[in-house]
Structures are given as structure tokens and as C-alpha cells.
Amino acid sequence: MDYYSVLGINSNASDDEIKKAYRKLARQHHPDISDSDDEENFKNITTAYEVLSDPQKRRIYDMGGDPTKPGGGFSGQGANSMADIFEMASNFGSFFAGSGFGESQFNKTSKNHFNGNNILYPLQINLKDVLLSGKKGINITANFKCEKCDGTGSKTFDDPATCEQCLGKGQISKISKTFLGQMVTSTVCPSCQGFGIKPANPCDICHGLCRLKQTKKLEIEIPKGIKNGQQIELSGQGEAGVYGGLSGNLYIEFNILPDKTFARNNYDLHCVVLVPLTMSLLGGNSSIETYYGNLDFSIKPNSKSGETIKIPNWGIPVSPNSNKKGDLIIHINISYPHKLNKDQKKIIEEFAKTLNEKEKQTELIDGAASFQN
Numbered sequence: 539m540d541y542y543s544v545l546g547i548n549s550n551a552s553d554d555e556i557k558k559a560y561r562k563l564a565r566q567h568h569p570d571i572s573d574s575d576d577e578e579n580f581k582n583i584t585t586a587y588e589v590l591s592d593p594q595k596r597r598i599y600d601m602g603g604d605p606t607k608p609g610g611g612f613s614g615q616g617a618n619s620m621a622d623i624f625e626m627a628s629n630f631g632s633f634f635a636g637s638g639f640g641e642s643q644f645n646k647t648s649k650n651h652f653n654g655n656n657i658l659y660p661l662q663i664n665l666k667d668v669l670l671s672g673k674k675g676i677n678i679t680a681n682f683k684c685e686k687c688d689g690t691g692s693k694t695f696d697d698p699a700t701c702e703q704c705l706g707k708g709q710i711s712k713i714s715k716t717f718l719g720q721m722v723t724s725t726v727c728p729s730c731q732g733f734g735i736k737p738a739n740p741c742d743i744c745h746g747l748c749r750l751k752q753t754k755k756l757e758i759e760i761p762k763g764i765k766n767g768q769q770i771e772l773s774g775q776g777e778a779g780v781y782g783g784l785s786g787n788l789y790i791e792f793n794i795l796p797d798k799t800f801a802r803n804n805y806d807l808h809c810v811v812l813v814p815l816t817m818s819l820l821g822g823n824s825s826i827e828t829y830y831g832n833l834d835f836s837i838k839p840n841s842k843s844g845e846t847i848k849i850p851n852w853g854i855p856v857s858p859n860s861n862k863k864g865d866l867i868i869h870i871n872i873s874y875p876h877k878l879n880k881d882q883k884k885i886i887e888e889f890a891k892t893l894n895e896k897e898k899q900t901e902l903i904d905g906a907a908s909f910q911n
Contacts, residue, residue: 541586560587652783657776665797671762681749683778687741691748701730708734748780763855766794805854805864812873
């Protein structure tokens with residue numbers, strides 16, 4: 539599977555381009571809003587994003603490996619372990635180390651390298667969820683803590699010991715002389731996989747990695763008034779760390795589906811009502827069904843198409859903990875009879891006489907400026 543083709547990007551795509559492509563495709567193919575046939579596409583899109591958004595996994599993939607498999611998917615005469623993979627990548631950057639051409643920055647030890655990655659989850663919701671809040675269940679698949687060893691990586695729950703091969707550095711450096719000068723080659727330690735520590739008695743389930751790919755069910759509370767594209771952070775609900783590292787965070791991005799009846803503009807809601815011709819002339823009482831319940835309102839006499847009625851505090855909640863809302867703006871659209879019978883036509887003609895209107899009389903008025911580009 540070509541991960542770049544899955545996301546519709548080229549191999550030189552930046553991190554931002556990868557994220558934008560993923561968000562767009564995830565919204566289109568998410569199982570919550572798409573047909574069941576799209577579930578496999580969504581899994582492929584998610585896998586492609588997980589690989590290409592992780593610098594180390596992307597490097598392995600670009601080298602022809604499969605970072606979703608043990609050892610990066612390399613076999614035979616090539617790389618036989620993750621250490622071999624990182625060694626190949628490291629050699630390119632470190633070849634000219636010490637010769638004035640720059641120094642490799644690959645896999646330098648970081649105080650945060652035990653921490654888990656953050657997770658972004660796009661959640662499809664509707665306008666009713668925004669207005670009334672509520673909860674929605676989701677399934678998150680990621681590397682979560684191994685319950686067998688409680689995330690220690692050890693079947694005896696012992697603390698990991700300093701790696702004897704690299705002495706805790708996570709890398710092994712070799713210095714050799716070439717015609718260009720000294721060449722320093724830094725490779726990931728094959729014994730501890732670059733962590734600098736390792737359990738003496740690895741867990742039988744996670745094999746000392748402290749975490750496993752699992753699916754976790756969560757119930758997400760939807761904040762009232764949430765905006766499209768807005769995110770909430772669930773601290774510590776992301777990918778598990780290793781060897782005492784912190785878990786990443788889970789970010790829920792809310793994608794609001796269009797509503798057939800109501801449209802949102804900031805904190806106001808807009809809708810259109812068809813008003814019978816007689817009611818527009820004489821006025822009257824009417825009602826519509828909203829997500830808040832039934833709403834009664836009045837149509838004033840001589841109402842015209844395009845006029846609006848503002849209903850205060852029937853719009854979008856200003857904040858999750860506030861009772862204050864925006865307005866509901868009702869747009870009037872007058873409904874005319876499709877065809878008049880003889881009696882109706884006669885009545886209209888008599889009515890026109892009372893207004894001193896002549897048949898088919900028109901009048902040119904100002905107002906064309908609004909159509910000018």
C-alpha cells in the first residue's frame with residue numbers, strides 16, 4: 539500500500555500538508571457518517587497518517603520498510619532489526635561528521651523520548667449535539683499500556699536497568715579513518731532499541747516494549763456551543779509512554795455536519811419559513827418546530843419576502859456553562875398560489891380596484907445599484 543497515494547500527497551509533503559490531507563479524508567470516510575464499505579478506507583487512511591506523521595516511521599517507510607511490522611518489515615540480506623534500519627539512516631547524516639559538513643542530528647537523546655505521541659481524532663456531530671450537548675462513544679486504536687506488566691515492560695515488574703552495551707546512551711558510536719578525515723558513525727543500540735535502558739526479564743505479552751496496539755472505548759461529552767473544527771484536549775488519553783514516560787494527549791476535533799433546516803452564523807441560527815399570501819397581508823400567529831421545542835411567533839400585517847423576525851435567546855449557546863444564547867433569525871418567504879380559479883381571480887380583481895391599481899401596471903424604481911460589480 540502506497541501511503542502517500544492513500545492521502546493524495548507527494549513524497550515531499552510537509553507535516554502540515556500530511557495533517558490537512560488526513561483531516562479532509564477522515565471527514566469523508568469516517569464510519570460514523572459514511573457507508574460500511576468505507577470502514578476499510580478509513581483504516582488505511584489512519585494507518586497512512588500514523589506512519590507519515592511520525593518522523594522515524596516515515597524514514598523507515600521511505601527506505602522501503604514497513605514500520606507497522608516488527609523490524610520495520612525488512613528481511614533477508616537487508617536490515618534484520620530496528621537497529622539496522624536506524625543504522626542505515628544514520629550513516630547518511632554522520633558520514634561527514636567532524637569534517638566541517640555538519641553533524642547528524644538523528645536520534646539524539648531527548649528527555650522526552652520516553653513519552654507517548656499525541657492522537658488526533660476527528661468526531662462527526664450534528665447541530666442538535668451543539669445545541670443540547672450530550673455524549674458520543676468512540677473507539678481509539680493506538681499503542682496503549684500493556685496491562686500484563688502494568689506498562690513496566692518487565693514480567694517481574696522490576697525497574698529497567700541501564701543497558702550494558704551502550705551504557706545508557708541509546709547509541710553506539712564508531713570512529714574510523716577515511717581519506718576525508720575521521721568518520722563518526724552513530725547507530726541505535728541494538729540491545730535497548732535506543733532507549734538506554736531495558737528490562738532484565740521482558741514481559742511475555744509486550745516483549746519489553748511496555749505497550750501494545752489496542753482499541754479503547756471512550757465516551758466523549760460534547761460541549762454546548764462547540765464550533766466547527768474546534769478541539770478539546772483529554773490529557774493522558776493518547777499513546778502510552780514507555781519506561782515511566784508520560785502518555786500523550788488525545789485531541790478530539792469536532793466536525794459539524796450541515797443541517798437541512800437551520801444554518802449557523804457565529805452564535806445566531808437562521809431559518810426560512812413559507813408564509814401564505816393571506817397571512818403576509820393580514821398578519822397572524824404561526825409556529826415552527828426547533829431543536830429546543832415548539833416556537834410560537836407572530837407575522838405582522840403587510841410582511842414582505844426577505845424580511846426577518848428575530849427571536850432572542852433561541853440560537854447557539856455562548857458557552858457550555860452559560861444559559862445565554864444567540865438569536866434565531868426567521869427569514870420570511872411568501873408563498874403565492876400556483877393557480878387561481880375564476881372566483882379567486884374575480885376577488886383579486888375587485889381587490890385591485892380598491893387599490894386603484896391598473897392591470898399589469900409596473901413602475902421603475904431605484905435600486906439597481908445593488909447588482910453592480
